[in-house]
Amino acid sequence: MSFVVTVAFRLMREGRFQTALILAGVTIGVAVVVYITAVVAGLQANIIDKTLSTQAHLVLKPREDENRRLIAPPAGGAVRAEVEKRTQRENTIDDWQQRLDAVRALPGIASGAAIASGPGFATRGGINKSVSLIGVELDDYARIVPLAPKLKAGAIALPTGTVMIGSELARELGLAPGSRLRLLSATGAAQTFTVGAVLDFGLRDLNRRWTLLPLRAAQSLLGYRLEVTELYFRADNLFEADALKARARALTGLDADSWQDNNAQLVVALRSQSASSMMIRVFVTFAVALGIASVLVVSVVQKQREIGILRAMGAPASRIRAIFLLQGALVGGVGSLLGTALGAAMAVGLSRIAITPDGSPLFPVVITPGLFYVTAGVASAVGVLSAFAPAWRAARLDPVEAIRHG
Amino acid sequence: MAEVIRLEGVRKGYGGGEAPWVEVLHGVDLVLHEGEFVSLAGPSGSGKSTLLNIMGLLEPPNDGALTIAGERAEALDDDARTRLRNRYLGFVFQFHHLLPAFSALENVLMPVFAGTGRLPAGAREHALALLERVGLAEHAGKRPVQLSGGQQQRVAIVRALANRPRLVLADEPTGNLDTQTAAEVFALMHDINREQGVTFLVVTHDERLAQDCPRRVNLVDGRIAPSPALVG
Ligand SMILES: Nc1ncnc2c1ncn2[C@@H]1O[C@H](COP(=O)(O)OP(=O)(O)OP(=O)(O)O)[C@@H](O)[C@H]1O
Ligand SMILES: [Mg+2]
Numbered sequence: 249m250s251f252v253v254t255v256a257f258r259l260m261r262e263g264r265f266q267t268a269l270i271l272a273g274v275t276i277g278v279a280v281v282v283y284i285t286a287v288v289a290g291l292q293a294n295i296i297d298k299t300l301s302t303q304a305h306l307v308l309k310p311r312e313d314e315n316r317r318l319i320a321p322p323a324g325g326a327v328r329a330e331v332e333k334r335t336q337r338e339n340t341i342d343d344w345q346q347r348l349d350a351v352r353a354l355p356g357i358a359s360g361a362a363i364a365s366g367p368g369f370a371t372r373g374g375i376n377k378s379v380s381l382i383g384v385e386l387d388d389y390a391r392i393v394p395l396a397p398k399l400k401a402g403a404i405a406l407p408t409g410t411v412m413i414g415s416e417l418a419r420e421l422g423l424a425p426g427s428r429l430r431l432l433s434a435t436g437a438a439q440t441f442t443v444g445a446v447l448d449f450g451l452r453d454l455n456r457r458w459t460l461l462p463l464r465a466a467q468s469l470l471g472y473r474l475e476v477t478e479l480y481f482r483a484d485n486l487f488e489a490d491a492l493k494a495r496a497r498a499l500t501g502l503d504a505d506s507w508q509d510n511n512a513q514l515v516v517a518l519r520s521q522s523a524s525s526m527m528i529r530v531f532v533t534f535a536v537a538l539g540i541a542s543v544l545v546v547s548v549v550q551k552q553r554e555i556g557i558l559r560a561m562g563a564p565a566s567r568i569r570a571i572f573l574l575q576g577a578l579v580g581g582v583g584s585l586l587g588t589a590l591g592a593a594m595a596v597g598l599s600r601i602a603i604t605p606d607g608s609p610l611f612p613v614v615i616t617p618g619l620f621y622v623t624a625g626v627a628s629a630v631g632v633l634s635a636f637a638p639a640w641r642a643a644r645l646d647p648v649e650a651i652r653h654g
Numbered sequence: 655m656a657e658v659i660r661l662e663g664v665r666k667g668y669g670g671g672e673a674p675w676v677e678v679l680h681g682v683d684l685v686l687h688e689g690e691f692v693s694l695a696g697p698s699g700s701g702k703s704t705l706l707n708i709m710g711l712l713e714p715p716n717d718g719a720l721t722i723a724g725e726r727a728e729a730l731d732d733d734a735r736t737r738l739r740n741r742y743l744g745f746v747f748q749f750h751h752l753l754p755a756f757s758a759l760e761n762v763l764m765p766v767f768a769g770t771g772r773l774p775a776g777a778r779e780h781a782l783a784l785l786e787r788v789g790l791a792e793h794a795g796k797r798p799v800q801l802s803g804g805q806q807q808r809v810a811i812v813r814a815l816a817n818r819p820r821l822v823l824a825d826e827p828t829g830n831l832d833t834q835t836a837a838e839v840f841a842l843m844h845d846i847n848r849e850q851g852v853t854f855l856v857v858t859h860d861e862r863l864a865q866d867c868p869r870r871v872n873l874v875d876g877r878i879a880p881s882p883a884l885v886g
């Protein structure tokens with residue numbers, strides 16, 4: 249083994265107590281970072297997953313109508329005018345098949361579906377319930393909003409004349425697969441459907457209002473002929489939805505909203521959560537760095553006689569420096585291994601405690617190999633950086649002084 | 655005989671800034687030759703240790719010329735001084751200054767290890783042979799605290815020889831030992847000097863030990879004066 253490695257190990261072994269203390273400090277610091285990272289990542293992935301389980305990543309809608317200015321301002325002049333917002337017509341998208349195909353062809357778009365939706369009523373036995381009539385082509389739609397996990401009764405299928413309804417509506421109207429249900433639209437058109445499936449969308453409001461019916465049936469009920477009201481898309485990477493939005497808009501001339509637009513509050517909440525967890529991680533890292541530095545500074549002072557002797561024996565300053573840098577790296581590296589193990593264990597432990605009534609974890613913790621590598625790398629680097637000041641100090645010691653006073 | 659080290663007009667002082675400037679060495683001229691065994695005497699505080707530190711390249715002189723093995727050394731940078739020190743010089747201090755965390759053998763290997771950064775083939779055998787020569791072969795694995803004062807100092811002497819230096823600088827190597835042990839350690843250095851031709855410069859206050867030295871120099875008033883014994 250080389251001189252630097254041998255001496256570094258020997259010094260650390262001599263100062264067992266200090267080495268143990270500093271290792272414990274690094275381990276705890278790394279464990280906190282790993283734990284917070286894993287739990288926050290798990291929480292966020294879970295929240296996003298839940299939120300997007302009934303939403304598209306990208307939604308294209310008709311352009312909003314705007315009033316045109318009747319008087320154009322003269323060049324260099326101004327006109328005082330009050331331009332009112334106009335009431336929006338029930339707008340639809342024609343030529344949608346072409347536009348759907350065009351956006352589907354964009355790189356980064358996984359799938360797309362056309363939706364024809366509008367307000368309506370569900371009636372049975374004289375009870376009227378206000379519902380959303382959502383016409384879909386089932387195969388396309390299911391690729392964007394996964395339905396199989398939501399099935400409570402019946403089968404996922406939409407042959408002509410069937411409807412899939414939310415569990416609350418089923419309860420309120422006493423419906424089960426096979427029951428008959430009459431749907432009316434605001435235009436007065438009505439049709440009777442057979443309930444094919446009862447679904448749990450995860451939200452009471454959706455469970456009360458959502459009715460999924462074949463696209464054709466919805467179009468004729470709502471009086472749309474061949475048009476649709478929205479185009480839904482799923483992106484390969486959901487965080488690219490915002491970037492895809494502009495391209496889809498330019499391609500189709502339609503208005504586009506990403507899931508981030510539709511869930512602005514959630515996005516803000518997730519961002520501030522990420523920011524605070526980042527702050528915690530940064531501060532913990534600083535605390536760990538200061539801990540390593542202070543223990544090594546003390547060790548340099550304690551060992552100055554030995555350092556002076558080594559210098560007198562002919563150890564170059566660079567080698568003395570390397571001894572302490574290596575100690576920093578070792579402490580950071582070993583501490584990060586212990587710390588990731590401890591942090592991962594704590595996160596897994598939490599996911600065992602925080603469980604839903606049915607016994608499944610409230611949220612999955614996300615512990616990736618990447619987290620291990622990054623933490624180990626950062627901790628080792630922090631170890632080396634923290635050792636800089638002590639190492640330089642050790643290398644600069646005047647051997648005569650060090651031997652005399654050490 | 656070839657020169658091992660040459661000092662010309664070497665000056666050294668301390669202080670400056672707040673403290674007043676005090677010059678300790680006022681122009682030391684000294685030449686040591688290959689195979690010599692020289693004792694250095696002088697009153698306490700006369701600058702003997704300071705002189706040895708300068709000769710040993712542990713601190714630079716303020717003025718004057720220092721030539722080691724034909725190389726001008728007074729203005730070398732830290733790395734070059736360290737390299738020259740490691741290759742040509744060995745130190746023995748008043749206190750053994752062995753590293754407590756390492757065994758006797760490891761301490762002996764330290765100059766080779768520290769200088770090259772690793773252990774070259776044969777270094778171990780050489781170190782063991784040296785320990786054997788001073789009768790410490792069976793103590794090679796012991797830590798310094800497990801050795802007696804005389805044994806510690808013998809390990810320190812062996813350590814000074816480990817890198818096959820041309821000059822060993824010993825600063826009161828027997829100052830901490832009882833008379834009997836001091837005489838033995840001194841005799842050992844004489845023997846090694848004769849056997850291996852290594853030059854020794856030994857600081858000692860002990861007149862009886864100094865008497866056995868073929869050449870004696872005194873440090874008086876910051877300059878080298880030939881020993882009266884030699885003049886007379
Ligand atoms: N780093 C320093 N700063 C200030 N003064 C110093 C320093 N080193 C040595 N001196 C002074 O230089 C003078 C010579 O010191 P030195 O240790 O060389 O004497 P010495 O001859 O070895 O004495 P002794 O026989 O007691 O060991 C002393 O007056 C000492 O106080
Ligand atoms: Mg002295």
